[in-house]
Amino acid sequence: MTDHHVAEADLTAEHLPGDARLSIAELDQCVHCGLCLNHCPTYRVTQLEPESPRGRIHLVRAAAEGRIEPNARFGEHIYLCLMCRACETACPSGVQYGRIAEAAREVLGPPGGPLARTLTRLAFTQLFPYPRRLRLAATLLRFYQRSGLQCRSRGSSLPRSPTSCRRSAPAAREWRCCPAA
Ligand code: SF4
């Protein structure tokens, strides 16, 4: 891992494996229409833009351009994605979201520490398969967001507002992207 800040001029990636290379043109295929949002389970539960396909693509583009750091928070948004690809079938622009997410994960490396892995496993096995639990989790999350507790959660692993993605934090790993063809 490195604290390297990626400048726009750095968007070459010859050293990256082929699957980790994205083009800006590929990311620009997303026209932000939002038709994928209601097909995305993580967005439906959290109602947070960074937990949606559109939001994640936006984050990847910002990281590829060096406008944000691919830090731990960035990694959380990328790894909360279930990789179900329901967004791909809903997308009228043919965005290959799965490829974008896989490339991001390739660059980030394995997700967080033991706690993050445990929470992810619990979400997969004990939450997402059960609609009633999902609804309860969504209710609790909305309360958490509206109560002001979210603002005090700096440093925790719980989701915060989209603007928090722009805060500086230790980079997860160097992020680069190849230029548009
Ligand atoms: S991924 Fe597709 S459906 Fe979702 S906002 Fe972008 S263009 Fe629209």
Ligand code: SF4
């Ligand atoms: S692949 Fe990820 S972003 Fe797309 S619908 Fe599934 S959880 Fe949402």
